[in-house]
Amino acid sequence: MPQEVDLFVIGAGSGGVRAARIASNHGAKVMIAEEYRIGGTCVIRGCVPKKLLVLASRFADEFEDAAGYGWTVLQPSFSWPVLIANKDREIARLEAAYTANLERAKVAIVKSRAVLADPHTVKLTATGEAIRAKQILIATGGAPSLGKEIEGNEHIISSNEAFHLPELPKRILIQGGGYIAVEFASIFNGLGSDVTLVYRRDNILRGFDDDVRNHLRGEMEKRGIKIVTKAIVEGIEKVDYGLCVMLSDHEDVVVDKVMFATGRRPNVEGLGLEAAGVKLDEKGAIAVNEFSQTSVPHVYAIGDGTDRIALTPVAIREGHAFADTVFGGKPTRVDHRDVATAVFSEPEVGVIGLTEAEACERFDKVDIYKTSFRPMKATLAGRDTRMFMKLVVDGVTDRVVGCHIAGPEAGEMIQLVGVAIKMKATKADFDATMAVHPTAAEELVTMREKAASHVRRPAAAE
Numbered sequence: 001m002p003q004e005v006d007l008f009v010i011g012a013g014s015g016g017v018r019a020a021r022i023a024s025n026h027g028a029k030v031m032i033a034e035e036y037r038i039g040g041t042c043v044i045r046g047c048v049p050k051k052l053l054v055l056a057s058r059f060a061d062e063f064e065d066a067a068g069y070g071w072t073v074l075q076p077s078f079s080w081p082v083l084i085a086n087k088d089r090e091i092a093r094l095e096a097a098y099t100a101n102l103e104r105a106k107v108a109i110v111k112s113r114a115v116l117a118d119p120h121t122v123k124l125t126a127t128g129e130a131i132r133a134k135q136i137l138i139a140t141g142g143a144p145s146l147g148k149e150i151e152g153n154e155h156i157i158s159s160n161e162a163f164h165l166p167e168l169p170k171r172i173l174i175q176g177g178g179y180i181a182v183e184f185a186s187i188f189n190g191l192g193s194d195v196t197l198v199y200r201r202d203n204i205l206r207g208f209d210d211d212v213r214n215h216l217r218g219e220m221e222k223r224g225i226k227i228v229t230k231a232i233v234e235g236i237e238k239v240d241y242g243l244c245v246m247l248s249d250h251e252d253v254v255v256d257k258v259m260f261a262t263g264r265r266p267n268v269e270g271l272g273l274e275a276a277g278v279k280l281d282e283k284g285a286i287a288v289n290e291f292s293q294t295s296v297p298h299v300y301a302i303g304d305g306t307d308r309i310a311l312t313p314v315a316i317r318e319g320h321a322f323a324d325t326v327f328g329g330k331p332t333r334v335d336h337r338d339v340a341t342a343v344f345s346e347p348e349v350g351v352i353g354l355t356e357a358e359a360c361e362r363f364d365k366v367d368i369y370k371t372s373f374r375p376m377k378a379t380l381a382g383r384d385t386r387m388f389m390k391l392v393v394d395g396v397t398d399r400v401v402g403c404h405i406a407g408p409e410a411g412e413m414i415q416l417v418g419v420a421i422k423m424k425a426t427k428a429d430f431d432a433t434m435a436v437h438p439t440a441a442e443e444l445v446t447m448r449e450k451a452a453s454h455v456r457r458p459a460a461a462e
C-alpha cells in the first residue's frame with residue numbers, strides 16, 4: 001500500500017515551505033519534495049544571494065565617497081572568491097534554518113524530484129516510491145528562459161551560474177532589460193567589471209514608469225555601463241582573447257562572460273500535469289482561480305508556476321492563503337493589487353501602483369507631482385548622481401495611486417509608502433504628514449507643485 005498524506009507539496013521554495021508549515025500547523029499530515037535545495041530560488045539563487053552581491057558592490061562608492069568626508073582610504077582591493085565563499089556559507093545557514101523550521105512543524109521532507117502520476121498520486125523519482133495525497137500543491141517555481149538557440153549557446157550563463165563564477169569577469173555582456181538584468185549589470189559594474197547591457201526593446205525596465213526608466217538608464221550610463229537598446233545577441237564565438245558577441249545592428253563586442261536574463265518560465269515541464277488533468281493557461285503557466293485551485297479541484301498551484309506576480313512575498317502569501325483555505329477552514333483570497341516592489345540596481349528603484357501612463361488610461365483626471373534632486377550624501381562626496389520621486393494622483397478623488405522612487409534606499413521607502421497607498425491615502429494625507437528632516441523621503445510629503453495634469457477629453461459627440 002502506498003504511503004498516504006493529507007497534503008503533498010511539490011517544491012520547497014518560498015511558497016511551498018510556507019504552505020507546508022501552515023497546513024501542518026492546521027493538523028494536516030504533510031510531505032514536501034525538493035529536487036535541488038530547501039529554500040528554493042529566493043534563498044538559494046535569487047533574492048538573498050543577489051542582495052548580498054548588491055551590498056558587496058556598493059562598497060566601491062562608499063570608499064570613493066569617504067574622501068569628501070575627510071577620510072583617507074588606502075587603495076581598497078576586492079576578492080570575488082571571498083565574497084562567494086561567504087555568500088555560500090550564509091545560504092547554507094539559511095537552508096539549514098528552513099529545513100529545521102519544516103522539521104519543527106512536523107513536515108516530512110523528501111529530497112527528490114516529484115511528478116504527478118495520476119490526480120491523487122505523486123511519484124518520487126529518486127526512489128520510484130508512489131505517495132497517495134488527498135490534496136496536492138504545485139509550488140515548483142520558475143527557471144531562466146534563454147530564448148531560441150543561437151550559435152555559441154554553450155557560452156551563455158544565466159543568473160543561476162552567475163552566483164558561482166570562479167572569478168569576477170573583467171568584461172561581461174548581459175542581455176535583457178528586466179529587473180534581474182539591470183541588477184546584475186549594477187552588481188558587476190560596482191565590483192569593477194566592464195559591463196555592456198543589451199536589450200531588444202527601446203528602453204530598460206519595460207512596464208515601469210517612463211520617467212523611472214529614463215532616470216535609471218541615465219544614472220547607469222553615468223556609472224559607465226554601456227546600454228545598447230534595439231539590439232539582440234545573434235551569436236557568440238570563442239576567440240583567443242575572450243568571447244566575441246555578434247549583435248544585430250551594432251558592432252561586435254568582446255567580453256569574458258555572456259549572461260542572459262531574458263525572462264523566466266514556469267517550471268512545469270515533465271511534471272505529469274496531463275496525467276493529473278491539470279490545465280495550463282495560454283502563456284504556459286498553471287491556470288488557477290482566486291483560491292489557487294487548478295482545473296482539478298484537489299490540486300492547487302502557487303508562486304512562479306502560475307502567471308500572477310513572480311515575487312517571493314506574493315508566493316509566500318499565496319502559500320499561506322492556500323493552507324488557510326484548504327486546511328484552516330478560512331477561505332482566503334490574495335489581494336494582488338498595489339504590490340510594492342524594488343529593483344536593486346544602482347541607483348535602487350522602489351515602486352507601487354500605477355505608472356503615469358496607466359493612470360491616464362484609467363482615470364478622467366490625473367495629477368503628477370515629481371522631483372529630482374541631488375542626495376545629500378553626494379554633495380560633499382562630489383558624486384554626480386540624482387534622486388527621482390514621483391506621485392501619481394487620481395485628480396478626481398485625490399487618491400495617490402502610484403509612487404515611483406529611484407535613489408538610495410528606495411526599496412526601504414516604498415515598503416512604507418505601500419502602507420499609505422494600501423490604506424487609500426490621498427495627496428492631502430501626504431501633505432498633512434509632517435516631514436522628517438533632513439531626509440530624502442521628506443520630498444514625498446513636500447511636493448506641492450503639479451508637474452502635469454492630464455484631463456481625458458470627452459469622446460467627440462456622434
Ligand SMILES: Cc1cc2nc3c(=O)[nH]c(=O)nc-3n(C[C@H](O)[C@H](O)[C@H](O)COP(=O)(O)OP(=O)(O)OC[C@H]3O[C@@H](n4cnc5c(N)ncnc54)[C@H](O)[C@@H]3O)c2cc1C
Binds near residue numbers: 010014313
Ligand atoms: C536572480 C533572481 C533574483 C530575484 N530577486 C527577487 C527579489 O529581490 N525580490 C523578490 O520578491 N523576488 C525575487 N526573485 C523572484 C523569487 O525568487 C520568486 O518569485 C520566488 O522564489 C517564487 O517562489 P516559488 O515558491 O514560486 O518557487 P521557488 O522559490 O522557485 O521554489 C520552487 C522549488 O521547487 C523545486 N522544484 C521544481 N520542480 C520540482 C519537482 N518536480 N520536484 C521537486 N522539486 C521541484 C525547485 O528546485 C525550487 O526549489 C528573484 C528571482 C531570481 C531568479
